[in-house]
Amino acid sequence: MxxxxxxxxxxxxxxxxxxxxxxxxxxxATDVIGYIPYVARVAPRPGLVLHPSDNRVELDRATLALELxxxxxxxxxxxxxxxxxxxxxxxLFEVLETRPQxxxxxxxxxxGITAMLAAAARAGAPLGHDFCAINLSDNLKPAAVVERRLxxxxxxxxxxxxxxPRSKARPHQFARVLEILxxxxxxxxxxxxxxxxxxxxxxxxxxxxxxxxxxxxxxRTVVIVGNPATRRVGRWLYTPRSVxx
Amino acid sequence: MxxxxxxxxxxxxxxxxxxxxxxxxxxxATDVIGYIPYVARVAPRPGLVLHPSDNRVELDRATLALELxxxxxxxxxxxxxxxxxxxxxxxLFEVLETRPQxxxxxxxxxxGITAMLAAAARAGAPLGHDFCAINLSDNLKPAAVVERRLxxxxxxxxxxxxxxPRSKARPHQFARVLEILxxxxxxxxxxxxxxxxxxxxxxxxxxxxxxxxxxxxxxRTVVIVGNPATRRVGRWLYTPRSVxx
Numbered sequence: 001m002x003x004x005x006x007x008x009x010x011x012x013x014x015x016x017x018x019x020x021x022x023x024x025x026x027x028x029a030t031d032v033i034g035y036i037p038y039v040a041r042v043a044p045r046p047g048l049v050l051h052p053s054d055n056r057v058e059l060d061r062a063t064l065a066l067e068l069x070x071x072x073x074x075x076x077x078x079x080x081x082x083x084x085x086x087x088x089x090x091x092l093f094e095v096l097e098t099r100p101q102x103x104x105x106x107x108x109x110x111x112g113i114t115a116m117l118a119a120a121a122r123a124g125a126p127l128g129h130d131f132c133a134i135n136l137s138d139n140l141k142p143a144a145v146v147e148r149r150l151x152x153x154x155x156x157x158x159x160x161x162x163x164x165p166r167s168k169a170r171p172h173q174f175a176r177v178l179e180i181l182x183x184x185x186x187x188x189x190x191x192x193x194x195x196x197x198x199x200x201x202x203x204x205x206x207x208x209x210x211x212x213x214x215x216x217x218x219x220r221t222v223v224i225v226g227n228p229a230t231r232r233v234g235r236w237l238y239t240p241r242s243v244x245x
Numbered sequence: 246m247x248x249x250x251x252x253x254x255x256x257x258x259x260x261x262x263x264x265x266x267x268x269x270x271x272x273x274a275t276d277v278i279g280y281i282p283y284v285a286r287v288a289p290r291p292g293l294v295l296h297p298s299d300n301r302v303e304l305d306r307a308t309l310a311l312e313l314x315x316x317x318x319x320x321x322x323x324x325x326x327x328x329x330x331x332x333x334x335x336x337l338f339e340v341l342e343t344r345p346q347x348x349x350x351x352x353x354x355x356x357g358i359t360a361m362l363a364a365a366a367r368a369g370a371p372l373g374h375d376f377c378a379i380n381l382s383d384n385l386k387p388a389a390v391v392e393r394r395l396x397x398x399x400x401x402x403x404x405x406x407x408x409x410p411r412s413k414a415r416p417h418q419f420a421r422v423l424e425i426l427x428x429x430x431x432x433x434x435x436x437x438x439x440x441x442x443x444x445x446x447x448x449x450x451x452x453x454x455x456x457x458x459x460x461x462x463x464x465r466t467v468v469i470v471g472n473p474a475t476r477r478v479g480r481w482l483y484t485p486r487s488v489x490x
Binding site: 011014015016017018019020021024058082083084086087090091092093094096097103104107109110111112113114117118120121122124125126127128129130131132133134135141142145148149151152155156158233234235236238239240241242243 | 256259260261262263264265266269303327328329330331332334335336337338339341342348349352354355356357358359362363365366367369370371372373374375376377378379380386387390393394396397398400401402403478479480481483484485486487488
């Protein structure tokens with residue numbers, strides 16, 4: 001019995017954005033672990049055990065994966081997007097740190113198309129120059145850290161991508177983010193709200209910072225804030241490769 | 246004749262990291278345009294015209310693509326990694342801005358696995374918390390802008406990914422980057438040098454900032470600098486999801 005774990009990125013939603021590497025891992029698996037809507041994207045088949053779980057139990061999922069792999073099972077932990085971007089890969093290593101007996105476990109991280117890059121591609125190329133990715137939902141991150149990072153990102157002239165901009169648990173946080181951006185950036189700064197890219201619910205809206213409203217984001221939205229040079233051409237949004245000083 | 250352009254990300258190197266969407270676009274194409282080593286990754290077939298070109302002619306490539314599509318050809322512009330991350334998508338929109346007659350052209354940007362996410366996956370999860378992506382090679386970007394962004398990224402507590410860290414034209418730039426990092430970060434900060442991930446030339450090295458040398462990077466390397474909490478577990482490198490203050 002040689003068990004293994006693959007932490008696999010399913011991409012933003014469309015099957016055509018799942019890499020062949022991930023498809024192969026799912027075909028070889030005996031067990032699939034993950035958040036309910038992500039496990040629902042895996043086709044059931046005889047011999048494959050699905051382990052869907054609710055939100056906020058990342059460490060339980062990682063522990064289950066290590067125990068199943070230790071018993072010889074072939075386990076895929078599924079994330080949407082890329083597993084290394086605000087997803088299950090870090091949670092697995094957090095648990096691994098507490099289990100020295102598993103340090104030599106057969107683990108692979110299989111990258112995927114992360115939400116900000118799928119959204120950027122649909123809109124044009126708003127992340128075509130230096131950019132930051134910031135997770136706004138992390139309950140383990142104090143608001144002061146978010147604020148400090150937003151100000152540094154703005155003052156550095158970075159474009160920004162925000163994951164999990166708005167949750168039921170913290171409905172006011174994104175309003176505060178917009179306030180900080182208004183202190184740091186010009187009112188005409190362009191902002192893309194990209195919801196559920198590559199699914200039937202896909203919706204893209206580009207507005208200026210002056211026009212942006214907290215309600216434009218929900219938990220299925222990735223928000224991209226352009227840099228000072230980001231502009232529109234035709235129906236597209238893009239950031240030039242050069243710096244205008 | 247209905248021509249189109251797809252700007253497609255081939256991923257970091259392995260065929261198993263090319264999305265089905267990109268594979269389909271290449272199968273439907275009449276013309277493939279791009280930098281010589283990327284076009285070399287596309288299998289020749291009857292009816293497919295390959296247009297390989299040398300480095301630094303991004304705008305010429307974009308113009309050729311628009312002219313071919315205008316004549317009814319089905320054109321794929323290939324980038325390595327993701328076309329929207331320091332690659333051909335922005336160059337195409339820069340040219341589109343000068344050609345209003347092409348603003349309604351049929352253009353699609355097809356995302357791919359970008360180098361930093363492939364490298365992060367191979368090493369573990371060093372980008373598991375907030376991070377920045379910075380292109381060090383852009384000749385259009387003054388050194389002062391690079392320095393300012395590095396200092397803001399470090400002071401904001403971001404992990405960082407550097408693309409194109411070292412070129413023949415600017416061999417000393419990456420040494421200067423390490424100097425700035427040494428002013429801003431503690432000597433034990435972990436740095437991953439990931440070369441040619443997913444190809445036969447793949448090589449990964451993790452060192453501390455104190456141990457890092459400019460020669461550890463070349464043009465096929467992506468460099469990932471951890472945040473203050475980034476650490477090793479077993480053979481892996483990862484950044485926890487929580488913030489340690």
